[in-house]
Amino acid sequence: MIERNFKIWRGNSKGGDFVNYKISIDEGMVVLDALKLIQADQANDLGLRWNCKAGKCGSCSMEINGKPKLACMDRVTDYKEDSQITVRPVKTFPVIKDLVTDLSWNYEQNKRIPPFKPKPRENGAKYRMQQEDVDRVQEFRKCIECYLCQNVCHILRDQEKKNKFVGPRFMIRLASLEMHPLDTEDRIPAIKNEYGSGYCNITKCCTEVCPESIKITDNGIIPIKERVVDRFYDPVLKLFRVFSGSKK
Amino acid sequence: MIDIKELQTFEHDVIVVGAGGSGLRAAIECSVQGMSTAVVCKSLLGKAHTVMAEGGVAASLGNADARDNWKIHFRDTMRGGKFLNDWKMAEHHAKEAADRVNELEEWGAVFDRTKDGLINQRNFGGHRYPRLAHVGDRTGLEIIRTLQDYAVHRENIKVYMECTALGLLKDGERISGLIAYWRDSGEFILFKAKAVILATGGAGRAWRVTSNSWEYTGDGYALAYHAGTELINMEFTQFHPTGMVWPHSVKGILVTEGVRGDGGILLNSEKERFMFRYVPEKFAPETADTEEEGDRWLAGDKTARRPPELITRDEVARAITKEINEGRGSPHGGVFLDIATRIPAEKIKKKLPSMYHQFKVLANLDITKEPMEVGPTLHYFMGGVRVDSDTQMSRVPGLFACGECSGGMHGSNRLGGNSLSDILVFGRLAGLGAKNYVNSLSNKPNIDASQVNEIIKNATDILNRESGTNPYLIHEDLQDVMNRYVNIVRTEEELKTAILELERIKHGAAKVKAVGASQYNPGWHEALSIGNLLISAEAVTLAALMREESRGAHTRLDFPGERDEWLKYIITISKNKDGSMKIEKIERPSPPKELAEIAYAKIEELEK
Ligand SMILES: Cc1cc2nc3c(=O)[nH]c(=O)nc-3n(C[C@H](O)[C@H](O)[C@H](O)COP(=O)(O)OP(=O)(O)OC[C@H]3O[C@@H](n4cnc5c(N)ncnc54)[C@H](O)[C@@H]3O)c2cc1C
Ligand code: SF4
Ligand code: SF4
Ligand code: FES
Numbered sequence: 057m058i059e060r061n062f063k064i065w066r067g068n069s070k071g072g073d074f075v076n077y078k079i080s081i082d083e084g085m086v087v088l089d090a091l092k093l094i095q096a097d098q099a100n101d102l103g104l105r106w107n108c109k110a111g112k113c114g115s116c117s118m119e120i121n122g123k124p125k126l127a128c129m130d131r132v133t134d135y136k137e138d139s140q141i142t143v144r145p146v147k148t149f150p151v152i153k154d155l156v157t158d159l160s161w162n163y164e165q166n167k168r169i170p171p172f173k174p175k176p177r178e179n180g181a182k183y184r185m186q187q188e189d190v191d192r193v194q195e196f197r198k199c200i201e202c203y204l205c206q207n208v209c210h211i212l213r214d215q216e217k218k219n220k221f222v223g224p225r226f227m228i229r230l231a232s233l234e235m236h237p238l239d240t241e242d243r244i245p246a247i248k249n250e251y252g253s254g255y256c257n258i259t260k261c262c263t264e265v266c267p268e269s270i271k272i273t274d275n276g277i278i279p280i281k282e283r284v285v286d287r288f289y290d291p292v293l294k295l296f297r298v299f300s301g302s303k304k
Numbered sequence: 305m306i307d308i309k310e311l312q313t314f315e316h317d318v319i320v321v322g323a324g325g326s327g328l329r330a331a332i333e334c335s336v337q338g339m340s341t342a343v344v345c346k347s348l349l350g351k352a353h354t355v356m357a358e359g360g361v362a363a364s365l366g367n368a369d370a371r372d373n374w375k376i377h378f379r380d381t382m383r384g385g386k387f388l389n390d391w392k393m394a395e396h397h398a399k400e401a402a403d404r405v406n407e408l409e410e411w412g413a414v415f416d417r418t419k420d421g422l423i424n425q426r427n428f429g430g431h432r433y434p435r436l437a438h439v440g441d442r443t444g445l446e447i448i449r450t451l452q453d454y455a456v457h458r459e460n461i462k463v464y465m466e467c468t469a470l471g472l473l474k475d476g477e478r479i480s481g482l483i484a485y486w487r488d489s490g491e492f493i494l495f496k497a498k499a500v501i502l503a504t505g506g507a508g509r510a511w512r513v514t515s516n517s518w519e520y521t522g523d524g525y526a527l528a529y530h531a532g533t534e535l536i537n538m539e540f541t542q543f544h545p546t547g548m549v550w551p552h553s554v555k556g557i558l559v560t561e562g563v564r565g566d567g568g569i570l571l572n573s574e575k576e577r578f579m580f581r582y583v584p585e586k587f588a589p590e591t592a593d594t595e596e597e598g599d600r601w602l603a604g605d606k607t608a609r610r611p612p613e614l615i616t617r618d619e620v621a622r623a624i625t626k627e628i629n630e631g632r633g634s635p636h637g638g639v640f641l642d643i644a645t646r647i648p649a650e651k652i653k654k655k656l657p658s659m660y661h662q663f664k665v666l667a668n669l670d671i672t673k674e675p676m677e678v679g680p681t682l683h684y685f686m687g688g689v690r691v692d693s694d695t696q697m698s699r700v701p702g703l704f705a706c707g708e709c710s711g712g713m714h715g716s717n718r719l720g721g722n723s724l725s726d727i728l729v730f731g732r733l734a735g736l737g738a739k740n741y742v743n744s745l746s747n748k749p750n751i752d753a754s755q756v757n758e759i760i761k762n763a764t765d766i767l768n769r770e771s772g773t774n775p776y777l778i779h780e781d782l783q784d785v786m787n788r789y790v791n792i793v794r795t796e797e798e799l800k801t802a803i804l805e806l807e808r809i810k811h812g813a814a815k816v817k818a819v820g821a822s823q824y825n826p827g828w829h830e831a832l833s834i835g836n837l838l839i840s841a842e843a844v845t846l847a848a849l850m851r852e853e854s855r856g857a858h859t860r861l862d863f864p865g866e867r868d869e870w871l872k873y874i875i876t877i878s879k880n881k882d883g884s885m886k887i888e889k890i891e892r893p894s895p896p897k898e899l900a901e902i903a904y905a906k907i908e909e910l911e912k
Binding site for chain 2: 089096107110113115152166186
């Protein structure tokens with residue numbers, strides 16, 4: 057058992073501050089375990105979200121020592137023994153209480169996206185799709201909606217632009233629909249005009265934080281931007297192509 | 305007294321409590337049937353338990369082996385449940401599962417493919433053929449996301465997230481709505497409705513070692529129990545054979561059966577593949593005798609028989625427990641599960657990516673190089689709300705249940721993959737059942753203000769009390785008791801001790817105190833769930849004491865083996881007028897002849 061110091065942001069929409077807690081850590085504990093222990097012993101009303109405790113549900117997103125992470129997949133022993141661990145809520149979405157933020161904006165974006173519209177079955181037969189044709193779509197569908205990518209995207213942090221761009225999570229949602237072999241809906245004009253694909257300037261911060269290792273920018277956003285360019289014009293992508301020497 | 309006119313109020317035809325697979329599928333059906341539908345869930349949308357499901361959804365699509373058909377799925381399910389399953393429910397399930405899976409594909413789900421481009425299927429314990437449609441080891445995520453995206457685009461479904469149901473309301477005998485509270489603000493809400501569908505899942509959090517999330521506190525069981533329904537089969541709690549055992553803080557987290565389905569083997573400390581010693585007579589004719597035969601089966605040889613690691617979960621969990629108890633366990637109190645020496649590293653990463661990731665991050669272990677350490681973990685409730693097998697309605701008019709919250713379908717033991725199919729099949733049937741019921745009503749049910757007040761008072765008392773017990777400590781106390789006395793192997797003495805212990809905990813729970821305000825206060829939420837956990841725990845314990853035999857997931861050291869006499873009965877739990885728990889042994893109807901013929905048929909007869 058080792059003693060560790062935690063600094064946790066406590067407060068609500070009106071404001072708050074960091075509070076220090078000291079606890080004993082068991083071998084193999086993750087930050088979420090530590091927070092739950094603090095909650096059980098010292099701060100019964102500490103607001104925090106979790107479900108699966110195994111990186112599968114995307115509930116426990118927070119900033120740990122300044123890095124956006126899933127608390128359930130972040131081992132306490134990975135931090136230097138004498139260092140303090142600072143935990144605060146994600147920055148892009150408004151705080152409800154302590155580590156809990158209001159994520160409803162994301163749910164609203166999803167509603168705006170026209171759903172999957174499959175081609176009809178041929179005489180009621182089973183659909184056929186080759187594995188290699190769905191690999192990419194499956195990569196995007198690994199998304200656990202932790203919204204860490206949304207949290208780090210600077211476009212969404214800019215209040216003015218926030219309602220003009222759906223953010224990386226929903227760009228790959230759009231990509232998963234557009235690349236689905238059975239889908240018949242055309243979302244390309246809306247991707248440009250309503251979902252704001254042009255705002256993304258390919259900084260790749262989203263890809264770096266994705267706990268599912270989805271190549272959000274390279275495999276999702278850029279190909280989608282390509283499709284938009286085939287019909288419209290995207291100044292950022294044009295520049296990107298010039299610098300990266302990418303063809304087409 | 306609160307004036308109910310001042311409560312925030314919503315009115316719908318149907319309220320679905322729960323947004324897992326069963327709740328969402330029920331809501332979609334209600335919506336398709338033209339009803340105004342509410343979905344109420346404790347977590348954010350998309351975070352329900354269903355998201356964690358790994359291995360796959362069972363349906364006799366016949367894509368991986370054309371010999372498969374509903375009858376064989378039905379037979380496997382009945383044999384897995386030791387014939388205690390509700391016959392009609394098992395029939396619905398086996399017949400309709402394939403349609404439900406195909407429907408998901410139409411709604412955008414992308415399952416792994418066979419070489420011919422069809423939905424691929426993998427092997428799982430107790431299933432005769434590769435039957436589980438899957439997406440790597442994240443099948444639940446695919447299912448919940450598909451249903452969620454489909455549901456949010458339907459105009460007549462409204463989702464109330466982070467909203468917890470506290471108590472059901474009745475107008476005379478029938479349902480009239482429910483009281484819930486917003487987790488973020490702590491405010492109470494009145495839902496008026498003609499019907500309520502419970503899809504709240506199980507109560508695994510009553511145990512310390514469990515694969516279940518914080519949500520599994522038996523809320524649906526308690527809501528239904530207080531409203532006057534019966535719970536059945538509560539003694540049958542499934543211990544999944546393979547949960548993580550180390551590090552301590554992740555003990556219980558699931559290791560999918562897909563590991564064994566894809567060739568993983570169980571070894572004891574002497575490197576012995578011990579499962580060969582534990583094949584019960586009933587499964588012996590369909591199980592491999594040698595490692596060589598098991599391997600041929602995995603490679604697709606249709607003349608070979610399945611390896612013993614793939615018999616049903618109850619058998620494997622008991623075998624592991626025995627190995628550990630007899631001193632042949634692994635260093636951290638489990639046994640070894642080896643996939644590293646069985647299939648190439650690249651294939652492991654492709655087929656079991658989240659297992660690879662989970663062990664790498666949480667246990668510092670590379671499963672492509674080393675064996676895992678695993679042991680049993682409380683996983684699933686076969687028992688639950690007793691419902692009509694065609695309509696999913698309980699004995700309270702207007703109250704329905706589906707998914708893990710309802711009981712009967714799986715008998716005494718559930719086969720892996722049969723829950724993801726269950727939630728789809730019975731979610732839909734509950735929606736249809738609710739439609740028929742709502743249509744039959746001639747007038748709208750009324751709300752009784754005194755019921756509303758009582759529910760709200762009980763909830764606020766916990767906050768208003770001057771002092772009292774810490775809810776987290778009561779919960780831990782309960783978990784220790786259940787893990788100690790109501791585990792895989794049970795005895796009369798231990799169960800009786802458990803009953804006394806539960807009485808003691810109930811006393812403490814009556815004085816539970818939540819500190820802080822009602823705004824997003826997990827301590828209060830925890831305190832509100834204690835009563836539900838206690839009802840679930842007591843129901844399991846009483847039923848386990850009454851059933852004097854060992855069947856499926858229920859094992860009595862003092863009553864070994866199945867007793868034919870007991871096959872005739874199920875145990876029901878309900879609430880007495882004085883508030884105490886009533887337990888009854890009820891005779892089952894005899895099985896429909898045509899179904900019995902299928903269940904007891906020789907496999908060759910059904911393969912024709
Ligand atoms: C790790 C893991 C892996 C699994 N793998 C498989 C598998 O491979 N194949 C398989 O078939 N099965 C599997 N299972 C089992 C299966 O996932 C579950 O049994 C199934 O998903 C349950 O679905 P459900 O709709 O009944 O409930 P859930 O998905 O658990 O949903 C319950 C819902 O009820 C809500 N709720 C609960 N109480 C309240 C309340 N008081 N008020 C409001 N809302 C409430 C919750 O918020 C949630 O939305 C697995 C389970 C686990 C834990
Ligand atoms: S790459 Fe685009 S979407 Fe991703 S963080 Fe940068 S701007 Fe945002
Ligand atoms: S894309 Fe990755 S980072 Fe973004 S929400 Fe999904 S899982 Fe999280
Ligand atoms: S609790 Fe599910 S991702 Fe952390």
